Amino acid sequence: MKIIKLNAIDSTNSFLKEMAANSTLENFTVIVTQEQTNGRGQQESTWVSEPHKNLTTSIFTNNLNLETYYQKYLNFAVCLSIFEVLNTKKISNLRIKWPNDIMAENKKICGLLIENTIKGSKINNSIIGIGLNVNQEVFPSYLKNVASLKNLTNINFDLELLLIEIVEKLKEKITILLSKEYGVLETEYLNVLYKKNIPTMFKDSNDVLFMGKIIGISDLGYLEIELEDESIQQFGIKEVSLA
Template sequence: MKIIKLNAIDSTNSFLKEMGQNSTLKNFTVVVTNNQEKGRGQVENKWISKPFKNLTFSVFTKDFDLEIKDQKYLNFAISLAIFNTLSNYKTPNLSIKWPNDILSANKKICGILIENNIKGTKITSSIIGIGLNVNQEKFADSLKNATSLKNSTNSKYDYDLDDLLLEIIENLKNTIHLLSLKKYQELETGYLNVLYKKNIPSMFKDRNDVLFMGKIIGISLYGNLQVELEDEIVKEFGLKEISFA
């Protein structure tokens, strides 16, 4: 494992991607910054993080021998690594909101961005971007549904960012090792056991802002969200096609 620490950078994912174009990266090369100025989230969303208070980093990983059709298991492995780490800190009411937001008491504490390199039918490597709110206590009004480890646990003291980073990397190694062993069912069971609002009737809206009732029952073969509607028909939704109303 190689850890590269930067004081400030536009995007750790972009930095790692450029490194990979110019050199051969070792498995679990990590780039972490105190100040990520242009953090990226899912589907062109931005990740806003107060400098020196949180963890913003990216991890390069490879050698897990994964078919493209099975990429949902990579997402399960990464999400569970963060979930397991935060569980060790007794973070209350933890859950994973599909596909890979980590929530504490219904508030977002961590976001994940996975960018895969593909050759043929296989994912040959991935760059995993992680933004974890750790010691930030106040958030902008536009981030009213955000929280941090310090806020969630009501800690009087700041958490050590270096220690937390190392714990996350170790948990990533553990869950990605399960992936390389093709223990897909174990990863899926772990993920579904902590999936936000699973089997709870909820109000949703689609991309046209049409409201409907349903309940999340699982994840499809290709990683879409499966929602059982009121007439017991199961419908699948991709990223940004559905949200909670």
């Protein structure tokens, strides 16, 4: 593991992506910064983080040789890495919200951005961006339903130790992925999936409300929701949200 520490940068994912394009990187090279000025989330959303208080990092993994058809299992491996580390911190009601947010007490505490390099039909390299709310206590009013580990436990965490734990757990899960133990990863992910099998009000991309319950993830990584008429509909990222 090679850790590169930066005082401030626009985006750890962007920085690491540029490094990967211009040099040969060691597997599990890590970029971590005290301040991220233009953090990125899913679908061009932004990630807001108070300097020196949170974990803003990106991790490079290579030689995955993973068929794109099995991409969802990479997502499962990454999410479970964060989840299992946080689960050792005695944080209550911890869940993974599809596709890759970590929730606690119904509040978002971590967001992930996974960007893959694809050659032919296979994922070769991946850059895993992690934004974890750790010691920040106050958030902007426009950020709804967010919290930090400090909010939930009243404990100040060592950011460097937390990072090392996450990278080591990620190595374990990537090993399971490369061993093609896909069923193990899927079972573990679905066991802690937020709102699974709970009747819930959703909103689609046209702002239409509907009732349903999450029952699983499709082969291609879409969210499967069983509707009131017992039919099953699949949704991609940004096609559905909790109402």
